[in-house]
Amino acid sequence: DTEVTQTPKHLVMGMTNKKSLKCEQHMGHRAMYWYKQKAKKPPELMFVYSYEKLSINESVPSRFSPECPNSSLLNLHLHALQPEDSALYLCASSQEGVAGDEQYFGPGTRLTVT
Amino acid sequence: ILNVEQSPQSLHVQEGDSTNFTCSFPSSNFYALHWYRWETAKSPEALFVMTLNGDEKKKGRISATLNTKEGYSYLYIKGSQPEDSATYLCAFNFGNEKLTFGTGTRLTIIP
Numbered sequence: 001d002t003e004v005t006q007t008p009k010h011l012v013m014g015m016t017n018k019k020s021l022k023c024e025q026h027m028g029h030r031a032m033y034w035y036k037q038k039a040k041k042p043p044e045l046m047f048v049y050s051y052e053k054l055s056i057n058e059s060v061p062s063r064f065s066p067e068c069p070n071s072s073l074l075n076l077h078l079h080a081l082q083p084e085d086s087a088l089y090l091c092a093s094s095q096e097g098v099a100g101d102e103q104y105f106g107p108g109t110r111l112t113v114t
Numbered sequence: 115i116l117n118v119e120q121s122p123q124s125l126h127v128q129e130g131d132s133t134n135f136t137c138s139f140p141s142s143n144f145y146a147l148h149w150y151r152w153e154t155a156k157s158p159e160a161l162f163v164m165t166l167n168g169d170e171k172k173k174g175r176i177s178a179t180l181n182t183k184e185g186y187s188y189l190y191i192k193g194s195q196p197e198d199s200a201t202y203l204c205a206f207n208f209g210n211e212k213l214t215f216g217t218g219t220r221l222t223i224i225p
Contacts, residue, residue, distance in 0.1 A: 004157065031211060042203060042215030043158075056212060090158070099145035099207035100165060105158040 004106035006091050012112045015081060021109045023074040023091030029104070031055075031097025032074040034066060035090040037108070043090055049074060050097035081113045118216035120204060126222045127194045134190040135219040137204030145207040147187055149178050152218075153200040161189075161202075194223045 004025045013019050023032065031050045035043040048056035049068040063085075065077040074091055088108045094101035119138045127133045137147070149161040162171040167182040175192045191198055201220045205213040 033211075042205075042217055043213075044215075045212050048211055050211070056210070058212075094211065097211045099210055100163055101211060102148070102160045102163055103213060104160065105150075107155070107157045 004091055004093055004104050006089075006106035006109050008109060009107070010110045010112075012114060013078065013081065014114055015083070017081075018077070018079045020078065021076040021089055021091075021111075023076075023106055024072055025093040025104070026072060027093065027095075027104065028071075029093035029095055030071055031094045031101070032068060032071075033092040033094075033103065034074070034076055035092065035105075037088040037090060039087075047076075048097065055097065078111075081111075083113050086111055086113045118204065118206060118214060120202075120216040120219050122219060123217065124220040124222070126224055127191075129194055129196060129223050129225050131194055132190065132192045133194055133221070134188050135202065135221070137187040137189070137216050139185050139206065141185070143208070145209055147180055148205045148207075148213065149187070149189055150203045150205060151200045152203060158203065189219075191221075194221075196223045196225055199223045 007022045033048050034046040037043040045058050046060045047066045052068045063080045067075040090108045091106040092103040094103045121136050146165045148163050150158045152158040162178045164180040169180040171178050177190045180187045199222050201218045203218045204216040
């Protein structure tokens with residue numbers, strides 16, 4: 001199984017809502033990533049978890065809160081988002097979380113903040 | 115912030131023709147260069163990872179080269195097929211696991 005799954009595929013939320021994005025992989029990978037992609041721009045890294053510990057936070061606002069309950073699961077908790085946070089959120093995983101590791105991506109969650 | 119440029123931004127190619135496009139970077143101070151293919155509504159798919167000057171990788175009709183001295187990588191597609199239509203992204207590791215993506219080349223194959 002070389003698949004990274006993400007749920008939901010689409011999410012519409014108001015600025016006062018709390019929601020969560022979920023990501024799962026069963027490849028035994030020890031690193032998991034959240035990327036954000038705005039229209040017509042390349043994906044940008046938000047967070048990296050390596051061996052279930054947060055290893056990189058790219059100065060992401062606190063209204064985005066990542067969580068890694070175990071090495072197969074990665075969540076992104078959303079609270080008090082702004083319309084400019086509307087984007088495609090991609091999850092990825094890799095074997096060890098080191099430079100040169102091939103990253104396997106999910107199909108993304110399309111988030112719209114109203 | 116390293117500026118990673120890809121050219122052209124978009125490309126239309128007749129089915130059966132071969133094509134290539136470029137990923138340019140101003141410095142060789144990186145650990146690895148990745149190429150990804152991203153079809154609409156699907157997951158980005160890893161094609162190649164290259165680390166050394168002169169690296170050449172091949173997967174079926176697709177191949178890639180890396181020239182760190184002159185600051186570019188080429189992706190070649192031989193005998194384009196409709197299923198090759200996608201956005202092709204290059205990305206870099208600068209010493210850690212973070213990927214910094216280029217701007218992408220959107221390839222459309224005309225049947």
